[in-house]
Each structure stands twice: as structure tokens, then as C-alpha cells.
Amino acid sequence: MNDLSTPLALVAAIAALVGSFFFLAGAIGFVRLPDFYTRIHAPTKAASLGIPLMAFASMLVHLGAGLDLWVEDALIILFVFLAGPVSTQVLVWAAVARNIRSSSETVGQSVFRPIELVDVEEGPTDDVGPHGTSAES
Amino acid sequence: MIDQFGVATAALLVCMAMTLIRSIAGPTVFDRILAVNSFGTKTVLLIAVYGFLSGRPDFLDLALVYALMNFIGTIAVMKFTRFGDLAGMEEDEEEIL
Numbered sequence: 736m737n738d739l740s741t742p743l744a745l746v747a748a749i750a751a752l753v754g755s756f757f758f759l760a761g762a763i764g765f766v767r768l769p770d771f772y773t774r775i776h777a778p779t780k781a782a783s784l785g786i787p788l789m790a791f792a793s794m795l796v797h798l799g800a801g802l803d804l805w806v807e808d809a810l811i812i813l814f815v816f817l818a819g820p821v822s823t824q825v826l827v828w829a830a831v832a833r834n835i836r837s838s839s840e841t842v843g844q845s846v847f848r849p850i851e852l853v854d855v856e857e858g859p860t861d862d863v864g865p866h867g868t869s870a871e872s
Numbered sequence: 873m874i875d876q877f878g879v880a881t882a883a884l885l886v887c888m889a890m891t892l893i894r895s896i897a898g899p900t901v902f903d904r905i906l907a908v909n910s911f912g913t914k915t916v917l918l919i920a921v922y923g924f925l926s927g928r929p930d931f932l933d934l935a936l937v938y939a940l941m942n943f944i945g946t947i948a949v950m951k952f953t954r955f956g957d958l959a960g961m962e963e964d965e966e967e968i969l
Contacts, residue, residue, distance in 0.1 A: 818943035
């Protein structure tokens with residue numbers, strides 16, 4: 736894989752390196768951020784950008800090698816695009832339902848309003864997770 | 873074998889080490905579940921990248937299975953954590969929320 740002569744291999748190399756950069760940024764954020772709600776965004780967002788890039792690099796390599804394995808790469812991208820946001824969302828719902836405390840640095844800036852302040856007429860409540868469903872019931 | 877995919881593999885291994893640190897140190901159970909989830913995500917890519925680094929691209933099938941397993945595992949653990957049950961979520965939902 737060391738020759739970067741063809742443009743296909745060059746694009747694959749750039750995609751793999753940029754993808755691993757995103758992964759590194761996400762992991763650093765995951766270790767250093769103060770509370771759960773800030774921590775969850777770093778690796779998940781980085782992964783939903785890093786995985787397609789690296790799988791795209793793998794797809795290009797397999798295309799360049801004349802293999803038929805690009806279908807697997809496409810399926811990996813598809814499943815990660817479907818699964819990553821869903822599992823992140825479910826994780827945050829569960830954390831909110833269990834009242835995980837946020838750090839004092841982010842109190843007052845939270846996107847999650849307290850459960851007694853949720854108003855049905857206030858706007859779309861579908862995107863605020865468990866509070867939205869509780870406001871409707 | 874220092875090429876771009878070797879660098880990507882090394883970066884993935886560093887990421888997995890950091891994720892492992894968080895999964896050990898994480899104060900809440902959700903940090904640990906998130907760490908396990910993103911560790912699994914990185915494992916998918918590590919399998920894929922190592923597969924064509926070592927000239928065995930058939931590893932991609934394993935990576936695909938691992939991606940599915942990771943997703944279903946996270947959803948199952950989350951459902952259990954939130955509702956205390958893997959079935960019958962409707963009546964529990966009213967009670968918790």
C-alpha cells in the first residue's frame with residue numbers, strides 16, 4: 736500500500752489519516768471533558784465522521800486492488816450511520832431518566848430543561864427526549 | 873510497515889487505550905457503557921484496517937458482524953438500564969418518567 740502513485744491510493748490515504756485524526760480528537764475529548772453530557776458528544780460525533788472516512792478509504796483500496804469487498808465497506812458505513820446516532824440518543828435518554836448530574840461548569844447551559852418546566856405549547860418537544868414524551872402524557 | 877494504514881492503526885490503538893481509561897475511571901455507569909460502545913466501534917475499524925494491512929481483506933466480514941453486535945448490545949444494555957427489563961417497556965415508562 737506504500738505507493739501513492741495513483742490518485743485512488745492518494746485519496747484513500749488522506750481519508751484514512753483524516754479519519755484517524757477525528758478518532759484521536761474524539762478520544763481526547765472523551766478522556767478530558769468534565770461530565771457525561773459533554774463527554775458523550777466527543778467520541779460519538781467523531782466516530783460518525785471517522786468511520787465513514789476510514790471505511791471509504793478501505794473501499795477505495797479494495798476497489799484499487801480489484802476486490803469485490805467494497806460492499807462490506809458500504810454496509811459498515813450504512814450500519815454505523817444508522818446505529819451510532821440511535822445508540823447515542825438512547826444513551827442520553829437513559830442518562831436523563833436516571834438523573835445523571837451535569838458538571839457545574841455547564842449548569843444553566845443545558846439543553847435539557849427540568850421536567851416540571853416542560854410546556855406542551857412551548858414548542859416542539861419531540862426532540863428533547865424523555866421530557867417530550869412525559870409532556871405529552 | 874510504516875504507511876498510512878499503519879499510522880491509522882496506531883491512532884486507533886491509542887484511541888482504544890484512552891477509551892479504556894475512561895471505561896475504568898468513568899464515574900457513572902453511562903460513561904462505562906459509552907466507553908464500551910465506542911471501544912466496539914473502534915474495534916470494527918481496527919479489524920477492517922488490520923485486515924487489509926495484513927493482506928487478509930476477508931476480515932471485513934468480521935468487522936461487519938461486530939458493528940451489528942455492538943449496536944444491539946448497546947441497545948439491550950440501555951433498555952435494561954432505563955427500564956430494568958428487556959420487555960414490557962410501556963408500563964415501566966410511565967412509572968420512571
